[in-house]
Amino acid sequence: MTDIKYWIPILGLFGLAFAFYRSFWIEKQDKGSVKMQKIGAAINKGAMAFLKTEYSVLAYFVIVVAALLAWVNTGKEDSSALVAISFILGAVSSALAGYIGMKVATKANYRTTQAAITGLEKALSIAFTGGSVMGLSVVGLGVFGLGALYLIYGNLWGWEELLDAQKIINVITGFSLGASSIALFARVGGGIYTKAADVGADLVGKVEAGIPEDHPLNPATIADNVGDNVGDVAGMGADLFESYVGSIIGSMVLGLAFFKLDAFKENPMAAVVLPLILAAVGIIVSILGTFMVRVKEGGNPQTALNIGEFGSSAIMIVAFYFIINKFLPVSWVYNGITFTAMGVFYATIIGLVAGLLVGLSTEYYTRLCGKPVLSIVAQSKTGSATNIIAGIGVGFESTAVPVILIAGAIMGAYQFAGLYGIAIAALGMLANTGIQLAVDAYGPISDNAGGIAEMSQQPKEVRERTDKLDAVGNTTAAIGKGFAIASAALTALALFAAYMQQAGLHSIDIANPRVMAGLFVGAMLPFLFSSFAMKAVGSAAMAMVEEVRRQFKDIPELKAALLLMKKYNGDESKIEGAELVTFEEADGKADYETCIKISTHAAMRGMILPGVLAIASVVFVGFVFGAEMLGGLLAGITSSGVLLAIFQSNTGGAWDNAKKQIEGGITIDDFKYEKGGAAHKASVVGDTVGDPFKDTSGPSLNILLKLTSVVALVIAPLL
C-alpha cells in the first residue's frame, strides 16, 4: 500500500515518455514540399518567439511571487518556505507543457497536409498524435510534479501526524498556484494575442486597400497564424492543466478531513492519495484511448475521435470502480454523514457524465444546421443588428442546460460523498484529460493543415480531406470549450470547499450582509475582467495596425509593392513586366517578427490589469473583510463567471458557424443565403464581434474562477 506512492511519479514519467515517443514518430513523417516547409517554419518560428517573450516576462513574476511565498510561510508550523519550490515547479511544468504542445503542433500541421495527399487515415493519425503529445505532456507533468512533491515532502516530514500531513498538503498547494499563474498568462495573454493579431491583420486589409489578411505582404499575417496555436493549443492546454492540478489538490485537501477517523486507521492518507492514484491511472487509460482513434479512407473522423473519447471514458469508469473500492474503506462516518467507497465512485461518474453532457450542449448551440445557428442565419436577412440580437439571444439561452447540469452534479456528488464528492466529481471529469486534450488540440492542428493546403495550392481532393478533418476539429473545439468551462466550474468549487476547510469556515451565510456584499462584488468581477480583456484586444489590434503602417512607410520594397497592389486594386494577375520584378522583390521583406513582438508585448501589457484584478481583489477582501466575505466573493465570481463564460463562448461559436452556414449556402423560407449577399455581410459582423468573446474574454474567465479560488486557498491559513 505504501509503495503506491512511488508508482505515481513513475506513471507520470511514463506518460511523458509516451508523449516523447509519439513526438519522435511525428518528426519522422514526410515534411512535404519546400513551400509547405517554409510556411510551417514561419509559423513555428513565430510561436516560439511568442513563448520566448512570454516566459521571459514570466520569469520575473515567478521569482517575485516565489520569494513572497517563501517569506510569508517561513517559520509557520503548518507550512514551510518550501511552498516556493512547489510554486516554481507548478509554473515550470505548465510552461513546459505549453512549450511541448506548441512545438509538436507546429510540426504536425504541415506534416498532416503532406499526409492528406495520400489519404485520410495517415492525416488523421498525425493530427491526432500531435494533439495527444500535448494531452499526455499535460497529464504526465501534472502527475509527475504532484506525485514527486508528495513523495519528497512526505519523506521529509512523515505521513503519520495530522499536522505533518497538513503541512505536506499546504505546501503542495503552491504547485496549483504556479499552474494557475502560467494559465493566466497563457490563456488571457494568449487570448489577447490571437485576437489582436487576427483583428489587426484584418483591419490592415480594410485600412490599406488591396492587402488581404492572409497575403505574404501583410506583415501581420504570420502573427495571425501563430495566434491560432497560441490560443487553441497553448491556451487550452494551460487551462486544462490548471483544472487538472486544481481538482487533484482540491480533493487532496478535502480528503485530509478523514485523517483521524477510525476507518482510516490503517492508512490515514488513503483519501488524500486517492486523487493522485486516479489521475495516474487516467494516464494509462488515455494512452489506451489514443490507440482507439483509427479511421479508414472514406470513414468518418468524428466517429474515430468519439470512439477514442467515449471508449476511454468507459474504461476510466471501470478503473474508478476497482481503484476506489481497493483504496477506500467500505464506509465511514464523518460529521454525522455516512460515506461509502461506492458513493465516491458514483461521484466520479457524475462528474464524468456531466462534463460530457455540458460539452454536447455547447455543441448543440453552436453546430452547423442546428436550430440555434439557423435562427441566427434567418435573422441576418434584416441586417447586422438583428444578427447580433439573435446571437445574444441564443447565447443567453444556451446558459440554461449547462448550469442545470452543473447544479445537478453538485447536488448529486454531495449526496453521494459530501464536499469530498464534489471535488472527486471534478477529478472524475478531468481524469481522462489526456485524451480530452488530445482531441481538443487536434482541432487547431487540422485547421492549420487545411490552411497550409490552401496556401501551398494542393489539388482538390487533398483539400477535401483536410476540410473533412477541419470540420470535425470545429465540433471538437466547441465540445472542448464547454468541457473546459464545466471543469473550471467544478474545480473552482473543489478549491472553494478546500478553501473553507483550510480557513476553518464551517458555514458561509448569505444572510450575513458581508457575504451578500461579497457575492455582489464577486459576481461583478467577471464583467470587469471581460471588459479589460476586450479593451486589451482593441488597443493591441490598433498597435498592430500602426506597426504595419510603419513598415509600409519605412521598407522601400514593401512600399513599392503596396503601390502596385493599389494600382491594380488588389488583382495580382495584372502585374507584369518590370513591375513584376518590383513585386517579387518585396516577397519576404515584411518584418513578421516585429509584428509578432509588438503583438506579444501588447498582450503581456494587456493582461496585467486582469491579473492584478483577480489576485488583488481576493487578497484585499480576505485580509480586510475576513474569510467569510471572501467566501461570498468566490461564490459570486464562480456563479457569474461560469454564466458569462458559457454565454460568451457559445455566442461567439454560434455567430462563427452562422457565417460559415451562409458561406456554404442555405435556403430558409424561400430566401437564399449565400456568400457575398447582404445577409453574409451581416453575419461577418457577428463573427467579428464573437471573436474576442469566444477566444479571449470567454475562456479567460475559466482562469479567473480557478485562480481566485487557488489564491484564496493559499492565503487561507493566514486569514
Next chain:
Amino acid sequence: MTDIKYWIPILGLFGLAFAFYRSFWIEKQDKGSVKMQKIGAAINKGAMAFLKTEYSVLAYFVIVVAALLAWVNTGKEDSSALVAISFILGAVSSALAGYIGMKVATKANYRTTQAAITGLEKALSIAFTGGSVMGLSVVGLGVFGLGALYLIYGNLWGWEELLDAQKIINVITGFSLGASSIALFARVGGGIYTKAADVGADLVGKVEAGIPEDHPLNPATIADNVGDNVGDVAGMGADLFESYVGSIIGSMVLGLAFFKLDAFKENPMAAVVLPLILAAVGIIVSILGTFMVRVKEGGNPQTALNIGEFGSSAIMIVAFYFIINKFLPVSWVYNGITFTAMGVFYATIIGLVAGLLVGLSTEYYTRLCGKPVLSIVAQSKTGSATNIIAGIGVGFESTAVPVILIAGAIMGAYQFAGLYGIAIAALGMLANTGIQLAVDAYGPISDNAGGIAEMSQQPKEVRERTDKLDAVGNTTAAIGKGFAIASAALTALALFAAYMQQAGLHSIDIANPRVMAGLFVGAMLPFLFSSFAMKAVGSAAMAMVEEVRRQFKDIPELKAALLLMKKYNGDESKIEGAELVTFEEADGKADYETCIKISTHAAMRGMILPGVLAIASVVFVGFVFGAEMLGGLLAGITSSGVLLAIFQSNTGGAWDNAKKQIEGGITIDDFKYEKGGAAHKASVVGDTVGDPFKDTSGPSLNILLKLTSVVALVIAPLL
C-alpha cells in the same frame, strides 16, 4: 400615537387629490392647433387601446391568482383568505396608476408643444406637471392602499398579539404580490410592445421601400409613438410602484421582529408602522419638491429638475431624522445586536445617497461627450463590429461602480441597523419616489412634445425649446434607469430578508450544496429571462411587419399610394395632379388600431414565458428542494440580475448616445464623425442592438428580482 394609523391613508388620499388637481390644471392648458390635437389624439387613443387589452388579459390572471391565494390561505392560523383582497387591491392600484399616468402624459405632450410656442417656462411646467401626476398617483395609491389595509385588518384582528400582527403583515403582503404581477405585465409586456413597434415600424421602411418609420402611410407609426409612453411612462411607473410597495412591506415584515422587546412595550408595532409613516410623509415632501421646479426663459431646465430632486432629498433627510427619533426607542437589543433610532436614520441616508450615486454613475457611462461614449464613437470608424465590441466593453465596465455602491450600502445599512436597516435603506432610496418618478416621466412627455413639434412643423425657436427640454429628458431617463435598478436591488434584498424571517431561516449556507446549486440556477435565470424577452421582441416585430404587408395588399387606397411612393422613390414633392388626389385619399386609411392590437397581443403572448419562468422556478425550488435552496436561488437571481440589468441598460444607453454624438458631428484624432458617414452607419447598428437591451430585457430584470422575492415571501409560510 395610535392615531397616526388613521393619518396614513389620509396622506395617501392627499397625494391623489394633489395629482388630480394638477391633472385638471393640465386639462385647462391651450391644446394648440387642430393638427397638433389630431396627432395627440391618435397617440392617446393608441395608448388607451393598449391598456384596454392589457387589462382584459390581466383580469383573468388576477382572478385566478386571487382564487388560488384565497384557497391556499383559508383556515391558516397566521394567514387568511383575505390575502386575496390585498392582492386584488395591489393589482388594481398599480393598474390605476398606469392608467392615470398614461392618460395625463398623452394630454401633456401636445400641450407642452403648444406652450413652447410662447416660452420655455410654461413648457417645462406642463411637461413636469404631467410627470408629477404620475409620480404622485403612484405614491398616493401605494400609501393609501397599504395604509388602508393595515388599518382595516388591524381593526379586524387587533394589534396586541404577535400572532395577530403576523397575520396582518402576512395578509398585506398580497398587496405587494399584486403590484408585482402588474409590473410584470407593464414592464415586460410594455417593453416588448415598445421595441416590437419600434423595430417593426423601422423594418417596414426597409422592406417596403419608400415608407419611412414615421410616415402617416405606415400603419405601425402610431404604435411606435404609443410605445414610448407604454415603456417609459407606464412601464417605469409600475416598476417603481413595485419597488416602493416592496420596500415598505419588506421593512414592515422585518420590523415585526422587535414586537416582543421591552423597548417596544409601549408600541410593539412602532418598527412595523414606521415605513408607512416615512412613505406617507414622503408624499408631502415630494409635493414640496414639485414647487421647487421652476425655470425662466434662457434658464437651464436641468438645474430646475436638479433643484427639485436634490432639494426634496434634503428635506426628506430632515423629515427622516424627526420621524425616526419620535417613533422609535432610543436604543434596543435584538439577537445580541444593539439597535438605535439614530442607526436606523443613518440607514435611510445610506439608501438615499446610494440611489442618487448609482443614478449618477449610469449618467457618466451614457452621457454625451463623456469618455465612455466617445470611446464607442472612436471605434465606430472601423465598422459596426468594433462599435459593438466597444459598447459591450463599456457596458461590462459600467457594472463596477454601481455594484460596489450597492455592496457598500448593504454593509453600511446593516452595520447601523441590521437586516431592518437594509430594508429601511431601500425605503430611504424610495421615500421620495413621488418626485423621482415625476422627473422620470417628464422625459417621455418632453420627448413626445419634441416629436409633435416636428410633425406639426413648428418654427425653429419652438423646436429649439422642445429640444432643450428633450435633451434634459434623456439625462433624467439615464439617471432614472440606474435608480430603478438600484432600488430594485435593495428592495429585492429587503424582501429577501423578509422571506428568511417568514420562512424561519436563520442562515443560508453557501457551503450547503443545495444552496450552491440554487445560486448557480438562480444566476442563470436572468440570462434565460433576457433571452425570452429578446426573442419576443423579434417575433412581435415580425408579426407587425406581416400586418403592415397585409394592409398594403388589402386596402386599395394604401396600395395605390404605396405604388406612387415607390414610383418617386419616396420623394412626395414629385407627386402631382391626379396622382396627388390618389395620394391624399390614402391619408388616414391606414388601420393603426389593428397594428396596435397585433403588437399588444404579441407582447402579451411574449411575456407569458418569462412570467411563468419567474413564478414557476421559485415555487418549484421552494416546494421540491426547500426553503434554504430557494434562498440560494434568490441570491443568485439578485446578484446576476442586477449585473445584467446594469450591463444591458448602460450598454444600450451608451450606444444610443454614441449615435447621437455622431449625428451632432464630432472630431476625434483628426477624424470627422458625422451623419451619413460609415461611422454613423456603424453606430446605427449599435443603437438598434441596444434598443431591446435598454428598453426590454434590461428593465424587465428589475421585475424579475422583485417578483421572485415577493413570490418567495408569499409562499414562505407554506414551506
